[in-house]
Amino acid sequence: MSLSAAITGMGVVICGPKEIPDATGNTLSAISMAAQEAGIDLREIDGLLINQNELIADDHLTLDLSRRGAFGTLKVLYELESKGTTMSVLLKQATEIVNAGEADNVVVVFADAAISPNAPSGAAFASMGGDTGYRGLERAGGMLGAVAAYALIAQHYFVERNADIDDLFAVAQAQRSWAVENPLAWIREPLTREKYDAAPLVAAPLRRLDCARPVSGAAAFIVSKPNSSNSLNPVYVRGMAQRHTMRRRHAPHSPWRPVGASEVFTDALKQARTTADAIDNLQIYDAFTIVPLVMMEELGVVGPGEAGSFIAAGNTRHGGSLPVNTGGGQISGFYLQGATPLIEAVTQLRGQGGNRQIADASTSMVVSVGGRLESVNALVMGVQQ
16 A cells, blocks of 8 residues: 655744844755755755745745745645644645645745844734724724734633633643743743743733744745655644634624634544544644633533633643643744644654653644634644554
8 A cells, every 4th residue: 555645854943033034045944954854855846835924024935935946847836825724724735735646745834034133023913914904993993913802812711711810821831841841942941920920911811921932934844655765754644624714703603712613623533533532632823822721622622611720730731631732832932823833743743852752642633723713723643644
């Protein structure tokens, strides 16, 4: 039986705070790293899928990357924007392209140039969405970027689930415990309640330490059929499901709930021909600490209002019943949008987690969200086909 397509190479570039961001240059470096792991020459890459980044206007990837790279003739070339779910969607598409024989070595890329030596880390995101339409109306009312919107989601959640700031802290502290052991994480000091409470409020109830840590950098994943030249174990994309619900902020749905999340969870597992019990680590797109709380409950991992106590009890930490965001997530690790949870899932499934490695990790679920939780994607990855 021929092998199915898998992730055979991964490259990650994270820039320091004083480095000048270069989205294209960082991406080409990440592609070179991924090609080396996959055991192929850059000229053997015949597919390029680009995660278009709508948040950064000045320095972002375009189709011109195909000319800048030392690739051969490309059989597949396109860019896609599906908010925070894009990278998961592209990895699934790359797998289907290779399995169909349309291309042999497809690289999926994302880059961000969110910070620079002369600008604060959140400045690039404060103007996201532009000045027209309903986003423009929000900006006119003082809602800059996504922080204020997710603060409102948190306030709704607090009221409807009888939760409070202790639950947000539980998420932040648990994920920091993982980041301590991640050499790529930007914040690696253990988090105490005193430090958390001292962090300035950005939009109540969200403090600075409840918000993702933007970085400039890039990620590249090569999808191909495994062979003897691969330097690391392949990681297979086994199943994916998604929902994109355009809410109108009125009944019957609560304005903060990610409609269809439980169906996404079930459908992805069904496609992967596995069960929830087989998931040994969960990687969640966590731009804010409120997101893991909401998503764990909406997926059905825990009951309504139980996520905070589940996390506070240590269940999502090393040695817990369900390790979550094992690299520190986007909160304490780094924010490369939808690439962040995928990078950690691949790291764990390859057994490269070092001191944070989950013993015998074999199946990961990556849960990505987009917009204000309107878009939800679940991707099941594993070491077996």
